[in-house]
Amino acid sequence: MAISFKPIKPLLQTGTNSASRWLSYIGLGIGVLLLLCSIQMYINIQSLLGKDAVRKNGFDFISITKTVTNETMGQVGKNSFQQNEIDELKSKSFVTDVAPLVSNRFRVQLSGGESIPFRTDFVLESIDNDFLDTLPPNFSWQPGQSSVPLIISSDYLEVFNLFAPTQGYTQISPQSASVVRAIISISGKGQQGNFIGSIAAFSDRINSVLVPKTFLDWANERFAEEPFVGYSRLYIKTKDANNPDLISFLDQKHYKVNKEKVKFGRTKQTLQGIFSGLGLFGLLVVIMALMLFSFYLQLVIARSKESLQLLLLLGYSPNWLGKNVSNRFVPVYVLIVLSALAVTQILQWCFHHFVMYDRPELETVVNWIVIAVAVVLILLSIFTNYRLVKKMLHKLY
Amino acid sequence: MHLQLQNLLPVYFDESRKQTSEIWGKDLRFENGEYIKIVAPSGSGKTSLMHFLYGVRKDYSGSICYDATNIHDLSVEDLAVSRKDKVSIVFQDLRLFAEQTVFENLEIKRQLNPYHPPGKIKEMTERLGIGSKINSKCKTCSYGEQQRVAIIRSLLQPFDFLLLDEPFSHLDNNNSQRAMQLMLEEAKSRNAAIIFADLERIDYFPFTKIFHL
Numbered sequence: 001m002a003i004s005f006k007p008i009k010p011l012l013q014t015g016t017n018s019a020s021r022w023l024s025y026i027g028l029g030i031g032v033l034l035l036l037c038s039i040q041m042y043i044n045i046q047s048l049l050g051k052d053a054v055r056k057n058g059f060d061f062i063s064i065t066k067t068v069t070n071e072t073m074g075q076v077g078k079n080s081f082q083q084n085e086i087d088e089l090k091s092k093s094f095v096t097d098v099a100p101l102v103s104n105r106f107r108v109q110l111s112g113g114e115s116i117p118f119r120t121d122f123v124l125e126s127i128d129n130d131f132l133d134t135l136p137p138n139f140s141w142q143p144g145q146s147s148v149p150l151i152i153s154s155d156y157l158e159v160f161n162l163f164a165p166t167q168g169y170t171q172i173s174p175q176s177a178s179v180v181r182a183i184i185s186i187s188g189k190g191q192q193g194n195f196i197g198s199i200a201a202f203s204d205r206i207n208s209v210l211v212p213k214t215f216l217d218w219a220n221e222r223f224a225e226e227p228f229v230g231y232s233r234l235y236i237k238t239k240d241a242n243n244p245d246l247i248s249f250l251d252q253k254h255y256k257v258n259k260e261k262v263k264f265g266r267t268k269q270t271l272q273g274i275f276s277g278l279g280l281f282g283l284l285v286v287i288m289a290l291m292l293f294s295f296y297l298q299l300v301i302a303r304s305k306e307s308l309q310l311l312l313l314l315g316y317s318p319n320w321l322g323k324n325v326s327n328r329f330v331p332v333y334v335l336i337v338l339s340a341l342a343v344t345q346i347l348q349w350c351f352h353h354f355v356m357y358d359r360p361e362l363e364t365v366v367n368w369i370v371i372a373v374a375v376v377l378i379l380l381s382i383f384t385n386y387r388l389v390k391k392m393l394h395k396l397y
Numbered sequence: 398m399h400l401q402l403q404n405l406l407p408v409y410f411d412e413s414r415k416q417t418s419e420i421w422g423k424d425l426r427f428e429n430g431e432y433i434k435i436v437a438p439s440g441s442g443k444t445s446l447m448h449f450l451y452g453v454r455k456d457y458s459g460s461i462c463y464d465a466t467n468i469h470d471l472s473v474e475d476l477a478v479s480r481k482d483k484v485s486i487v488f489q490d491l492r493l494f495a496e497q498t499v500f501e502n503l504e505i506k507r508q509l510n511p512y513h514p515p516g517k518i519k520e521m522t523e524r525l526g527i528g529s530k531i532n533s534k535c536k537t538c539s540y541g542e543q544q545r546v547a548i549i550r551s552l553l554q555p556f557d558f559l560l561l562d563e564p565f566s567h568l569d570n571n572n573s574q575r576a577m578q579l580m581l582e583e584a585k586s587r588n589a590a591i592i593f594a595d596l597e598r599i600d601y602f603p604f605t606k607i608f609h610l
Contacts, residue, residue: 007505011494310492313453315480315509315554318473397473 005324008316011307012300012325021296025336027289032340032377034282036370040348042275043367048359059096060241061131061205064255065233080230094246095238099128100231101208102216106188106223110197122184125208126216131235133205141215148184149200151210157202174202188223206235244272290381293329294388301325301392309396318397322390326382333381341366341374398464398483398557400427400450400590405459407445419608420446422459427590427606429557432581434602435594437610443594444489446610447562450592451486452476463558481510485556487564491547495536499527499546502535507553512587521549525576540567548576552583559584561593574601 065079072078081100089098104124111119129135132151139149154174161171172180177199184197203210238246250257301308311321345366352362402425406415415422420435421442427433437443448454449461452468461468463483471479493502503518522528525545530538535546544567551559559580565573581603584591593602594610 003508007497007501007508010497010501307494310494311505312473312477313480313492314506314550315477315482317477317481394473397476 003316003320005328008311008321008324009328011304011311012328013303013307020292020299024289024292024296025332027285027292028333028381029336029340031282031285031287031289032337032374033343035279035286035377036282036340036344036366036374037347038275038279038282039373040344040366040370041351042272042279043369044348044351044362045271045275047361047363048356059237059239061133061235061237062241062257063101063206063233063235064250064257067254067256080232081234082230086231086234089234089236092246092249094240094243094249095236097130097237099131099235099237101125101127101206101233101235102213102220103232104186104216104224105220105226105228106186109185109187111183111185123209124184124211124216125206125233126211126213127206127235128213131206131237132210133203134201136200139200139212141212141218143214143218146195148195148197148211148215150197151201151203151206152199153207153209154202154204155207156209177202186219186223188225191223193219193223286377290384293381294384297326297329297385297388298392301389301396305396308393312393312397318393319390322386322393325393326385326389329385330382334378337374337378337381341371344370398429400558400592401425401460401462403460403462405446405449405457405461407442407449408456408458410442414442418610420610425608427558427592429588429590431590431606432584432602432604433590433592434598434604434607435592435610436596436598436607437594438596441610443596443610444562447486447489447560447592447594450558450560451484452479482555484558484560485551485554486560487547487551487562489562489566491540491543493535493543493546493550496534498532498534499538499542500531502546503550503553506550510554512555513553518549518553521552521579522546524579525549526572541569541572544568545572545576548580552580556587557589559589559591561591561595563595564593565595565599573599577601 066072066081068079086098086100089095102125108122108124109119110122129139132139134151136149136151139151141148157172157174157177160169164171178201180199182197184195186193186195197211236246240246247257308321312318348366349364352358352364356362358364402420402423404422404424406412406421410421412422418441435443435446437446445454445457449457450468452471455469463479466475468476468479494505497505499522500518503522504515507513507515507518519528519531522531522545525548527538527542527545530542535543538546544564548564551561561580565576568576577599578601580591583589591602593599593604598607
């Protein structure tokens with residue numbers, strides 16, 4: 001037959017000085033509430049601001065360059081990315097992939113041929129196909145092929161159409177632009193080559209004139225007069241361009257990044273910082289409340305010392321007594337944490353309904369992590385109390 | 398079960414005590430069913446001996462073994478088991494819960510390892526003449542009544558050894574005999590040994606061995 005704690009209960013002197021006990025209960029409640037609300041808000045921010053960048057197959061692509069300063073001005077090597085920097089970026093958990101934008105290292109001229117009389121120096125670039133937002137089937141080149149497909153930034157067409165009427169040119173649509181042929185003349189190392197360029201697609205992502213990588217690699221090898229000094233621009237493929245770790249890393253490295261694309265990340269970074277601080281404060285309050293409660297428990301045990309000593313003398317096991325004495329406070333703990341959880345739930349509902357107008361990114365119900373933290377807090381408080389009481393009872397022996 | 402004392406002496410006693418005592422410094426063995434009388438004048442270490450045997454104090458040299466187990470080596474949990482199942486005691490200073498009733502004091506012990514049903518408490522209190530006090534707080538009982546509560550409490554658990562430290566100091570002859578009779582019956586039903594330490598010889602304790610401390 002199990003031993004009953006009922007006849008033992010009156011031997012514990014818990015009655016007087018209940019102020020410290022209530023203070024610790026209130027403190028614990030406030031601390032737990034702060035902690036749970038902070039975690040929930042942290043998760044809300046993740047849900048709200050984690051999906052705002054331009055995505056391809058669930059990834060964000062952002063371009064980075066090095067900031068040109070007065071010290072590095074004119075030193076191409078210092079303003080370019082080297083392979084070890086690319087490798088370092090690739091090694092980060094928040095970066096899925098990195099690709100450099102390769103530039104031509106030979107002279108390129110673009111002319112309209114006989115139909116459109118113009119000739120201009122030009123820049124060509126290439127990047128891995130995986131980083132392109134639009135990849136037409138004909139965007140490829142083999143040695144010996146005289147035509148070269150181009151992908152140009154849709155911004156260029158937009159700018160052209162903006163100033164075309166004032167300059168007497170006809171505005172052109174993307175479809176008609178794709179039939180325009182231009183002659184690409186490349187020269188270097190005393191050689192020259194002519195190719196027919198045609199616009200294969202427009203890119204919203206990459207602000208450049210792109211040719212197939214095979215073409216640029218081939219041409220650089222054959223015509224390049226300048227030595228390779230690094231890549232001036234990199235594209236980062238990431239699951240979340242607003243990841244605060246990514247932004248911190250780029251800031252720390254002084255890499256220049258498109259601020260528009262990561263503006264949510266910066267807001268998120270700030271908000272997460274605030275709620276992390278608030279959560280930390282909540283945790284501190286929880287710890288202080290638990291400490292206050294442990295003082296109260298020590299007081300109870302000190303006041304009931306004689307009775308507890310006599311119980312041990314009669315043959316009561318210190319483990320059994322410790323478990324039962326500390327278990328007396330379990331319902332209070334459970335009630336406090338569950339109340340804090342209930343308030344968190346109400347606040348989350350209010351936030352979702354009244355502040356966020358039921359936006360689908362948010363849940364009305366608190367996140368499972370919040371519930372898990374509440375459970376862990378209950379278990380932690382029970383465990384620490386049990387340890388404390390058991391230790392004190394052993395001392396009474 | 399047997400109890401073995403080997404060269405036992407409180408650390409605060411002089412070695413010369415071993416020459417004059419029949420307990421200190423001797424090798425002794427007590428078995429189940431034996432009734433041991435220890436006659437001990439004041440200051441001879443009677444209460445110390447009882448506390449040593451019950452594992453309350455450890456400030457002694459030599460050894461005390463219940464079967465093969467040295468009581469000195471028992472963990473606090475093992476000691477609790479020993480006090481619950483094997484060794485019972487009537488303390489000289491009684492050690493009752495003053496704010497609890499007579500019944501509550503007895504039930505706290507009984508429920509720990511119920512050898513008797515709850516009804517036995519009433520039966521025993523009535524037999525020792527404190528039936529009317531069963532619902533009174535112990536602090537309101539006389540010392541003699543409290544002594545009888547302590548005696549009954551020691552009989553509500555199973556035991557192999559019953560340690561008595563001046564259990565009748567505040568009882569008249571008639572009440573002492575009635576209490577002794579009850580203790581003998583309870584010890585017999587368990588085939589337990591009684592170790593009875595008192596200032597002088599008591600005629601109504603049918604000892605099988607007698608020692609002078």
